[in-house]
Amino acid sequence: MEPWRTIIEPFRIHSVEPIRITTREERERALEAAGWNLFGLHADDVLIDLLTDSGTGAMSRDQWAAIQHGDESYAGSPSWYRFLGAVTELFPFRHVIPTHQGRAAERILFAVLGGPGKVIPNNTHFDTTRANVEFSGAEAVDLVIAEGREPATVHPFKGNMDVDALEKLLAERADDVPVVFVTVTNNSGGGQPVSLRNLRAVRAVCDRYSKPLFLDACRFAENAWFIKTREEGQADRTIPDIVRDMAALADGMTMSAKKDGLANIGGWLAMNDDGLAERCRMLEILTEGFPTYGGLAGRDLEAIAQGLREVVDEDYLRYRIVSTAYLGSALDAAGVPVVKPFGGHAIYLDARALLPHIPPLEYPGQALAIALYMEGGIRGCEIGTVMFGRHPDGSEAPAAMDLVRLAIPRRTYTQSHVDYVIEVVAWVAERASDLRGYRIASEPAQLRHFTAQFEPLA
Numbered sequence: 001m002e003p004w005r006t007i008i009e010p011f012r013i014h015s016v017e018p019i020r021i022t023t024r025e026e027r028e029r030a031l032e033a034a035g036w037n038l039f040g041l042h043a044d045d046v047l048i049d050l051l052t053d054s055g056t057g058a059m060s061r062d063q064w065a066a067i068q069h070g071d072e073s074y075a076g077s078p079s080w081y082r083f084l085g086a087v088t089e090l091f092p093f094r095h096v097i098p099t100h101q102g103r104a105a106e107r108i109l110f111a112v113l114g115g116p117g118k119v120i121p122n123n124t125h126f127d128t129t130r131a132n133v134e135f136s137g138a139e140a141v142d143l144v145i146a147e148g149r150e151p152a153t154v155h156p157f158k159g160n161m162d163v164d165a166l167e168k169l170l171a172e173r174a175d176d177v178p179v180v181f182v183t184v185t186n187n188s189g190g191g192q193p194v195s196l197r198n199l200r201a202v203r204a205v206c207d208r209y210s211k212p213l214f215l216d217a218c219r220f221a222e223n224a225w226f227i228k229t230r231e232e233g234q235a236d237r238t239i240p241d242i243v244r245d246m247a248a249l250a251d252g253m254t255m256s257a258k259k260d261g262l263a264n265i266g267g268w269l270a271m272n273d274d275g276l277a278e279r280c281r282m283l284e285i286l287t288e289g290f291p292t293y294g295g296l297a298g299r300d301l302e303a304i305a306q307g308l309r310e311v312v313d314e315d316y317l318r319y320r321i322v323s324t325a326y327l328g329s330a331l332d333a334a335g336v337p338v339v340k341p342f343g344g345h346a347i348y349l350d351a352r353a354l355l356p357h358i359p360p361l362e363y364p365g366q367a368l369a370i371a372l373y374m375e376g377g378i379r380g381c382e383i384g385t386v387m388f389g390r391h392p393d394g395s396e397a398p399a400a401m402d403l404v405r406l407a408i409p410r411r412t413y414t415q416s417h418v419d420y421v422i423e424v425v426a427w428v429a430e431r432a433s434d435l436r437g438y439r440i441a442s443e444p445a446q447l448r449h450f451t452a453q454f455e456p457l458a
């Protein structure tokens, strides 16, 4: 073992992208023009963009080289076969259906399996997953363990499913449950991992009720790293082996390659069931395209195939998880309330704890996210009452937590960028009592956080 404590970026910079420094006045004008919704900003006006880790990472030299091998044949492209080989090496499901991103896979699957009267359990549905379930007329139920709902509670696998709650749901409504989902890592619950042991227990319940188990596997490699480093008996195993174990416990998966595919676009739906695959492929052809390209160009399939090889590299994963924790530890040391332990792809600030004077229905997460942009040009994302507070029946209620997610794009920012983020967040947190809440001036019927317009309260 080398004696060095510093985990460096395991790459050097090959091409650079300028970022623009703005003034506070410029940022205030930009916010007003965007209706105080950070999704409405011009990205040029953002200094450090931590809105999402989805599709925002840097591709490697070898991914750009792979893009040159992109074959754009409509059917049976060699790029498709390279993609299929890379996917099935980790996830050996019988059917792989490429899609332009994760939500397209969700849309197809829930169009087939969802519908009125159905209920889909998950540890925590991501927003698009929930929206696609509900759009089909089905009900989305979150059954994460109790610790997963408590921002300050430390637990090695806070993304675990509450197996007793799943059993209870199935005992009461087995006929209404077409599929059980587990999201790895659990994004909406703080990027928290799920253990192999928990997946096995969920599998056993699914078997008792003859229900298929699907993974929402967007961050499968980060989840596997946590299993390797936190779960008993896993330390000496390779990441691909752990991933294959996760896959072997499931009957299928949805995937956004914009996360652990290390690509800027792409996804897939995979499964073992021949009949289900046939119905899904029918829908795929309607909206995504022929089944050997889905919604993707051949070059995208190549970038994903190469990305899947790189994402399971242990030097990469160690750097990824340790550098995310670096941000979390520094904020924690500065007294900023953060979700613990730190997730894989993001640090979540607990806005409800930081801003007790702003009630949930005045959106403390939104207030904090806006302040980080206004003061330091940092764009994070509210994950709380704005995102989850409006229900299909039109009612509004506080979400379980009001968080601001600082998602870290993969291989994109350096430690000095992160040091700047730490300084800005700590500065805003020291002045937390000056922040005020917001009201929503207008909102769409679904997924309101993307386009709602806000007004600052006096």
Ligand SMILES: Cc1ncc(COP(=O)(O)O)c(C=O)c1O
Pocket: 054, 101, 102, 103, 104, 126, 128, 129, 183, 185, 187, 188, 216, 218, 255, 256, 257, 258, 266, 267
């Ligand atoms: C857990 C989870 N599921 C599904 C999705 C949807 O994927 P996409 O953005 O590619 O549609 C995301 C995206 O952030 C996610 O984090």
